[in-house]
Amino acid sequence: MSRDFSKLISYARYIAKKVDNVIYDIVRGNQERLYEASLHLIRAGGKRVRPLLVVLTGRLYGLPEEKGVVAGASVELLHNFSLIHDDIMDRDEFRRGVPTVHKLWGEDVAILAGDLLLTLSFYALAKLYREGFQPIRIVRSIEELALASKELAEGQVMDMEFPMRQDVTLDEYILMVKKKTSALFKASAAIGAILAGAGEDEVSKVKNYAESIGVAFQIRDDELGLVADEAKLGKPVLSDLREGKKTVLVIYALENVSENERRFILSVLGRRDATLNELRRAAEIIINSGALDFSNKLAMEYLSKGLSYLEQTKSKDSEAKELLKDLAYFFARRQY
């Protein structure tokens, strides 16, 4: 069952352009080096799916699209903050097809650029009172954003500790993903609904929807890290293995391959000097273990859970709802 994403993709591009204008308006100041570093990854691309979620869940409950766009800039700023800081910690050298911020400007400026974007993500919401948004809705939105950012930090600590452990369970993986990936999708959905004036019941539904499809998104991300080609990925292939990430595929394989194969995977995992051949052999073992079938099934489970929450929402905008459905499918099945 293949699905046509063309409508979603063209709407996403249309929104992305508007969101970028808001972002460029916010990320300005006096120290050029700092602002260049802060805008580097934003300029390099990205699909802006988090602002898209804000816009679409906003539309579900009657928030005009242009209001969703200005609020959406906030979650994209927070996302880019986390990319810059995560890249420092993961020692990643490429992202979105360009060198990472700390590679180009050094770690000190990269730390500050992340700090600035995190700060501006809150600023972007706070300043909405100047555009007629209700203060209490803004405050609630900031609360959701802050709680997501807190979970992001907790999730990153887990993700950093997992490579040092050989016994990470699927449950621990899911918990980490809910913090590191889903939390911001959840906040994005919440912010759209809250700013539209939806009641807490409806806010809960879109949060549950977003949390579930966020997990599907990360599982798909893990899969693409193993099978996608480098040009589409924008970063070196198999870098997850090199960094020793405990992806859903690795966790499944470690539990389901022979002792010899398990030992080989563990000998390659997280070794910065692993050769490309070793990485490829490890990937082959993981693929042959049936890990992709498993992860696919798991992603589909989270996808349908997400869709059922979406179904329960009392939407005023059937087109927005349809696009949110498309987005859920896209998260679980995208090719890049």
Add this chain to the structure above:
Amino acid sequence: MSRDFSKLISYARYIAKKVDNVIYDIVRGNQERLYEASLHLIRAGGKRVRPLLVVLTGRLYGLPEEKGVVAGASVELLHNFSLIHDDIMDRDEFRRGVPTVHKLWGEDVAILAGDLLLTLSFYALAKLYREGFQPIRIVRSIEELALASKELAEGQVMDMEFPMRQDVTLDEYILMVKKKTSALFKASAAIGAILAGAGEDEVSKVKNYAESIGVAFQIRDDELGLVADEAKLGKPVLSDLREGKKTVLVIYALENVSENERRFILSVLGRRDATLNELRRAAEIIINSGALDFSNKLAMEYLSKGLSYLEQTKSKDSEAKELLKDLAYFFARRQY
């Protein structure tokens, strides 16, 4: 003209204890390592002068002390975020008499601990709507906090670039200090007044007061870095010189000593392997140049500017006003 700070100091201690309880209530979560790292510097001490400013400017306009305390936690969280990240960038190993966060937990966890505190500083304000604060006042407070945090990042970039330059002017120094030090004092004062419901006119007055005394605070900080003893300072003596910081004293001395002495200062400044004897000799030259007389006079100018703004406020609480006066004097003249 010596001044009795005993009343200020005992009030500051009383407020600090209450603020700490609010902080410990906010900085909690699931990843122990992350939260231990985040609380490390907070537990190590600190005078909590920023929350004190929130409480006192709040009181000026009728905000009950206990409400000022819960809001005050926010600016202390932001302050500690900036200490953790600055220590990474400055490669500082000691602060408040204890090893810095990155020395104990590593840079990755230190980055995350800072991110967490920055996040929670916004959270601390956002959640005030649950305690009956007016949403619009909360939003305005968050806006002030975000703008201060933006200036902090800009100021830190300037501070990091200054050691690479030999021609930093006094004006550039003052601009850097206004961003790196005064901005958060300014936001603290603003937040107290805003939450109390003061009009924008009054908010401006306390912001101007706080900006001026913030400059005096930093000048005094520079002086103490040269003349205070290590135990009181909580960090290695003369570390400003070792790091090549362009303090007001260094800037003055470089413009007012002989060419030979100037060359000697420049040869020591920012050299990580400078010997204690070299550092002491450089300090001696700086002191003999009359730099301390100059900086003292400058601090007094900013002090009286600050006091005159304070005089203009339409205060409802003469005791709070008196304490703010004490605080201004303390900033400019403290011995630790």
